[in-house]
Amino acid sequence: MQISPSVLLLIAVYTPILTGLILLTLRKLPKSFASGFALGGFAIPAVIAPWLLAKWLSPNTEIQQFISDGPWGFGMGLNGLGAPLLAMTAFVGLAAGIKALTQEVEARNTYLGLILFMFGGTLGVFATTHLIGFYFFHEFALVPTFILTLFWGGEGRRSAAMQMALYLTAGAMASLAGLLIALDASGLSFNEATLVRVVEALAEGPHLPQATAALILFGLGTLASLFPFHSWAAPGYSAAPTPVSMLHAGALKKFGLYGIILLGASSLHLSQGTLGNWFLGLAVANVFVVGLICLVQRDLKQLLSWSSVAHMGPIFLGIWVAGTNGKAAGLDAAAFLMVAHGLSCAALFLLGNAVRTRAGTYRLDSLGGMASRSPILAALFIAATMASIGLPGFGNFWGEIGVFLSLGGLPLWLQAIVASTVVISAVYSLRAVAATFFGPATEALEERYRVAPFGDLGLAEIGAASLLLGASLVIGFCPSIITRSTNPVMTDIAAYSQRAEIKLSKPAPQRAPQSPATPAR
């Protein structure tokens, strides 16, 4: 008997949540049993999600086969953008899970259970078809993230967790208002309000005021660390325990972008008029200003956190440009970069933590020469850095080059600013690599090595990092895996965005109704 893809989708989303629930209620489970149990929760989605993506790409399946009713009346199903993101999330989740399992922490079962909750919520975001459902699943992950950061987090967790909670809630509330207004304007009832139907209804129907688009852009933008609402992100990721940073920066944050692409970019005319100018300016600032902030970071984890914010810039630019010229290229590149960045960013957080456990610090000026002690760690870290700055071969390359090519119509000086960020990103990333792995080791590090000699990466960490980097290489060499899935959706969305130009501030001139329904007198 063949299992329907829709059932597998439900299993993929609810396995982590149920596993997490069991671990939370049975806090006294023996360690080895709990480990195996949790590993199942992390691994099952990682097996199912790529398979679902393959099924999605296969011409033999229909969209209907992926759709089912989930709990809360939030239907489950895939779309061209959700499918690759789901697979990416599943990989990041498995890697984060492996990392969490290797950590020695207090109240381990609760820790694992909460991470599984977060993982399940993130998977749910990309696997639900419902307009409010995707919001629901995102918020679902908020409380676990807050608790994880507070109890198992590092320095600065007290203020970082609260700052993150406030920003995320503010963003979520603004976007919720936008979603509800869109829902109301689409004229659909709550239960039939799938993302696709709402987008279609809005594209056909009356235009919403740009304030709605602004609510969605800035609300969801805050969640995706759009400049200047990004200041929660870097402290939040830095203070969180590594698996949480991996999941949050790699996968959960893509929720905001996912929403902006599906809702905002399609029918709300984000890129036009005054709002469009603001969007462009903020996206450029996201690339450039945050890039400069990265340059002055002296702490490896802070640097990784900030660079993960900076890399959102090209994605925003891709979304913006598609809304102005109506071509799918910018959106395709943005979607590609979302997947690729998730993988590379999670790998960097994972390996950065491996540096920290060995050297005892994240401070770049206290590190050095680690390549001779831990060559595999060095090799993988360099590979992840290369992926992150967009070297050909890794997935990020296609995303970044795609965005920059799609920006061809911009003024030259603006293109120059955007292009300069490639250099900036290379500078700070490579400098961090050099400071960590090459040159002479500092006194303190030598001393630490004499007291407690550290070795190379363990098998589990190698496995987790290779999983992420391998996936990045696969999509780097075979980008059609992603683009074949995203392109049809993105073409539609780009077309919707051009369905009608918005009228700037002035109301549309009153014209005699010409619809056939009103008989001529």
Add this chain to the structure above:
Amino acid sequence: MTPLLASLDVTFKALAPRSGDWQAILPEICVAGLGLLCLLQALILPVTQRWLIPATTRVGLALIMVMSLVPVSHWNSSEPTFAGLLMPHLPLIGVRLVFLFSALLTSLLAESFLRERQASVPDYHHVLLIITSALMLLGQANHFVTFFVCLETAAVGLYILVGYLRRSAASLEAGVKYLVMGGLSSALLLMGIVLVYGSLGSLGVKDPLNFVEIQVAIEAGKFTALTLVGTALILGGAAFKLGAFPFHTWIPDVYQGAPTPTTALLATASKAAGAFSLFLLVNVPFHGLAVRTAPLLAVLTVITILVGNLGALATTNIKRVLALSGVSHAGFLLAIITVSLVQPEASAIKWSAADTLWVYLLAYIVGTFLTTQALLAMPTAEDHHRPILALRKLFRRSPILAGALGFGLSSLAGVPPTVGFAAKLLVLILLVQAKLWWILGAALIGVTISIHYYFSILREAVIRPSDDNEEVAVLPTSGLVRFIIGFLAAVTVLGSLLIFI
């Protein structure tokens, strides 16, 4: 028989309850009977068997909850009863569930609390049940006599429960404050009723205390300036119970000083009484004045939400935080009432404004009691002194209590997947449908602010302290406490499922 006696006979026969009337309020009669049974049991049971009293109360309340859910017309009809004294204008099941549920949970929380302080358990239960019965009748009032009598019965009961700990100065102080402020609000209410009675009576309205007759008269344009003044005073009296701005000033002090189970009862049942009666008043007797009341309510909604949230932000005592956050929840309830006036057909998912009112209240009850239970399970020298800092290391000392706080506060704050989120979502959908953008904005800002104080409490309970090596004593919890927490935590998740389906 003299002619006078004969005419009186006719009048009394018209007023006399018909046989169906008693059936219509069977659940309320059962609750009051249960209250009397408490006293009877206290009389005849030996001291060793006094545990039966709260047990009977809980079983009885649970049975009455089931009974009021049974969809038979005997106690669910919308016909006027008792010669028009009662007539359910609100969803009856919702009204009854709200008051029964909060009474049941108060009983569960109160028993061990009272025992620890050597206070009498049977009396508390007796008063609790009489209050509940009165409030359940209040939700069906169709006449200002019933309205006032029910409200005052409940208020007198609540004065007793607030000052219940006679050896605690804080409890007594809160009792006196509540008595004075409550007396003031009753006086305003009564004055308003009299003004409405007088002004409408002089215009020839036959029974100017009957809600439906007032509605007909006002909608026909029969009212004077005095009627408006009376209306304002009556609405003020109801807003006092709800704790809406500008009648919210008593809330923090009274909530802080009252014994914690009573605080939870005040926060839920008393607030619910205010919300239901305000909904009733603006939608039935004063419906013709909607043009005037709706803007007033809208402005008060915005201010109430902001005042409650901003006040709670600067507070360090958990009971006061919950009190002021209750004010902001009152703002959400006011928002629902405003929607019912502005856009009567609005419905969220499948819930009308009136339904949303009780669904929101039920969600609020669950969150409030879960949080309160977690507070009560922590030992403290003085019940009114519960600083946020006292929660330090709770996650290590008792993960289950930290979990209860996590669920309870998330639900109050409105974070998925809790029932609090679902309830807030309903309100927001209603606001969008009614196009009340200012209230929507205030509500969203309010939620964002509320995250700060709710999560500050949770943060103190969860954060790993920097002085990591210090050993902490494990905080034991009784089986009953664990049961209540487990039950309410399950309700927070399943409840949101029920709202969406």
